[in-house]
């Protein structure tokens with residue numbers, strides 16, 4: 358697994374790099390956003406670990422810029438800002454997950470394992486569909502009515518989970534555990550935010566809506582005309 362670490366604090370950066378290399382991960386390092394973006398676009402990484410507070414260009418802008426060119430690489434954001442709003446801004450910028458500083462190294466490793474498990478699970482030869490929506494799990498592409506949808510890695514994982522369970526009502530807890538493999542603080546609306554991202558891409562402009570909310574219960578993927 359190849360990881361790009363974008364972090365300006367030398368002590369934190371070398372602590373993370375050393376720890377990851379001990380676990381046999383291959384790590385490239387960038388101390389600022391400009392170099393980080395350049396490396397991210399030049400080389401193929403499985404994961405980018407991105408600090409929010411960087412000199413010159415902040416991590417959120419770095420994340421948006423990487424996402425403009427690469428929708429599939431996993432991005433884990435490191436943030437000292439722990440409120441839900443700040444986390445959502447990070448996710449909104451295209452990050453897949455976040456870790457609040459200070460964190461324990463084993464927590465970082467657990468997140469990385471979850472991310473790599475998700476990407477290897479997706480590599481079994483599989484095509485999933487509902488109505489005119491099709492997902493090619495290997496090629497990591499999604500189309501609706503033959504038109505490609507541009508999903509981030511996390512949106513893809515969420516849609517993959519919904520598709521594998523189409524017709525079944527999935528609670529926020531199910532989704533958190535299966536797609537994020539973690540549990541958010543109670544009251545966090547990360548799932549709702551992501552469902553809305555997905556809705557905009559999957560259902561907006563189509564008569565037949567596929568993503569449905571069941572108030573107090575959760576979400577279900579099914580074909581149903583809105584009345």
Ligand code: CA
Pocket residue numbers: 364365366408409410411
């Ligand atoms: Ca920093």
